[in-house]
Amino acid sequence: MESAKHAGDVAVAVSRSYGAEVMFTLSGGHVFPLYDGAVHEGMRIVDVRHEQSAVFAAEATARLTRRPGLAVLTAGPGITNGVSGVATAHFNGSPVVVMGGRAPKSRWGSGALQEMDHPPLFESITKLAFTGGGADSIGQDVEMAFRTAIAPHRGPVFLDFYMDHLFSPAPEHEAETLTPSPLEPDPDTLAGIARLLAGAERPVLVLGSDVWMDRAEDAARDFAESLGLPVVPNGQGRGILPAGHRLLATRARGMAFTQADLVIVAGTPLDFRLAYGMFGGRDGAPQAKVVHLADAPSQLATHVETAAAAAGDLSVLFWGLSAACIEAGVTPRSFESWTDRLAEASAAAVAGDAELLASDADPIHPMRIYGELNRVLADDAVVIGDGGDFVSYAGKYIEQRRSGCWLDPGPYGCLGTGLGYAIAARIARPSSQVVLLLGDGAAGFSLMDVDTMVRHRLPVVMVCGNNGIWGLEKHPMQMLYGYDVAAELQPQCRYDQVVTALGGGGELVTSPKEIGPALRRAFDSGVPYMVNIATDPQVAYPRATSGI
The missing domain is CATH 3.40.50.1220 (TPP-binding domain)
Structure with missing residues (x-):
């Protein structure tokens, strides 16, 4: 029986029944009924500055809360901008549902704005990618998307809707929200x-x-x-x-x-x-x-x-x-x-690292940053890595005291996850420290979403290891060829001033003795704050190619 609800209301109501509490999105007309549904159903909307950040935030939500994350993307470029986020969720086994808009069914094939058949783009990087059948089936379609995402092995699902279907009246749907039966080992x-x-x-x-x-x-x-x-x-x-x-x-x-x-x-x-x-x-x-x-x-x-x-x-x-x-x-x-x-062997390694973790070398050795950071991290701090060499040091020298407090891009290795992850972490863990570790290369992918943090009042401490190069590429190229190309960035680029211009705070640190005080100011600031630390470009992370 039809009710006064439209399809967007029903889609959001079913999403909430599966534990989705936040909708990450970037505004687009094709998905207005989903926003209207979020308002009616009391779901929080967090709008970002690039669709990749919406999907990364939904993925981080899933990984931190162990409930499905939800991203809503408008048609065409809105959806293609989210592909890397979906691929990352696929490789991480993260239960994420990405809902997309789609040009109207009534105009399909006539060249409507942003008309594109999206599901084929996602078939290899999702558990399921499909187009909703219509307003009458939207409840069942959304339920199937969430059930598929959370069933072992977890992963992303993509579902798009024709725009005119979303605006249409739709019957209410009582979701069963069944927990997948555990698979018993032999x-x-x-x-x-x-x-x-x-x-x-x-x-x-x-x-x-x-x-x-x-x-x-x-x-x-x-x-x-x-x-x-x-x-x-x-x-x-x-x-x-x-x-x-x-x-x-x-x-x-x-x-x-x-x-x-x-x-x-x-x-x-x-x-x-x-x-x-x-x-x-x-x-x-x-x-x-x-x-x-x-x-x-x-x-x-x-x-x-x-x-x-x-x-x-x-x-x-x-x-x-x-x-x-x-x-x-x-x-x-x-x-x-x-x-x-x-x-x-562990004790000997720790003892051997003590000198560099307290190093007064100028330019700054990256390990000194982690020596200082470990002194101020709380037991429940959420630490997020987005970068190459700089974040590799974090993986070695920051050891969590509690589970569920570490996020990195995972095996897909996609740079640019950091701002989306940090946005989600601040929402999921409102009373914990949230620290985003950025290489200066990674900072260039998503730093504009500091604006999202400022608008939604999401204070995060960002620490940028700024060596002015693509370190993960420059040093291997030098070793292989004796030269490097396409591996230089601007030395001591003022990423901190970008954060300040967007409404946060920040500072450039060039002396090792300034690191500790700068970190304390960042944690005390109550705003998105970047500690932009100039590090030695000659220092390369001692990486083993074998994975050991």
């Missing part, structure tokens, strides 16, 4: 993994982003602690074991991966970040056996031979493995000497 496979652990001497457990997204962080920590397994976190797996934990092997990562005889990788792909799943094999030692655990069968590695693989709800997987390991007689004593060796 008990025999878990028993086999337990036997592998029983026979191992040097195991390592890798905890990836899907452990956090699957709400399995407590089960994962219990599993690691009950067996005394050294842990290397990856992505949003950071913080599941807090900084300083005796089993945390982040600072001994190279030793852990090259000397391990068994590596259990949970909740992340065996991609370039993890040496494509090729561990061990150094100094005459055999290759390590690899076990892959994922939330869905589609995520299990096929490019490398694994000793075992299991898919299912990751909490259930860890609980089942714990029980199987007790049956197999695995205890923390089995790995004490290995854990002690890694702890010693």
Whole structure:
């Protein structure tokens, strides 16, 4: 039965029933009924300055709240501007629903403004991309989009609507909002993994982003602690074991991966970040056996031979493995000497870094920035990385004290995520510090969205490592060719003045002794504030091409 509601009202009401609380968008006439629906349904609207930031903000919302994020994009260029954000959500397994406008059905094929068939653009980077059937089916269409996005393995869904359908009356829709049934792992496979652990001497457990997204962080920590397994976190797996934990092997990562005889990788792909799943094999030692655990069968590695693989709800997987390991007689004593060796290597690495973390070198060494930043970060600070070399240092020297407090672009490596991520983080975590780490290259992609932060009163501390180059490209080109091209940026460019001009605050820092006071001013300011720090362009992050 038809009601007085239009299709935009129904679409937003269904979105809210699935936990979407904020609509990220950039104003466009094709989607006005969705805005009207947000007003009627009490959904917050945050309008940005570039559509990529809307999708990045929706993705960060999903990753921080573990509820689906929502972005609304107008037709044509509004939607094509969001493609990189959707691709990033695809590679990160983020449950994001992107709703798009579409030229009117009544004019389709006659050359209406921004007439374009959008779903084919998204077919390879979404779980589902489709056009709504009409005003009468809009409730079912939106429900299908959200159900698909949150089902394992999570990911983005694109749905567009003909403009005239959105403006039309639509029947109310009572969404069922069913929780996907957990996928149960095979008990025999878990028993086999337990036997592998029983026979191992040097195991390592890798905890990836899907452990956090699957709400399995407590089960994962219990599993690691009950067996005394050294842990290397990856992505949003950071913080599941807090900084300083005796089993945390982040600072001994190279030793852990090259000397391990068994590596259990949970909740992340065996991609370039993890040496494509090729561990061990150094100094005459055999290759390590690899076990892959994922939330869905589609995520299990096929490019490398694994000793075992299991898919299912990751909490259930860890609980089942714990029980199987007790049956197999695995205890923390089995790995004490290995854990002690890694702890010693970690302590030595920390001691070896102390000088650079406090360095008074001029120009500023990037590590000095992290030495200062670690002194002022709260336990629940949300730290966001958007950059190359500068953010690589953050991944090494900032260790989270709580889970769910780290965001980076993930394996797709898309620069420009930072402002959208920071906008979402400030909304999702209103009482926490939000720190955005920007390389000067990355700053050029999205800095205009400081205006969004100012208009919506979203204070964020931005720290820009400004070395005046594309460091991730310049140094390798010099090594390969003896010269570089297309790798220079303006030295000491005043990105802080851009922030100030847009209504925030900021300053340029050129002395290491100025870093700490500048950071404190930034946190005290109550506005979007950039600490723009001139760093040494000759310093390159010591990167290993193997992913180890």
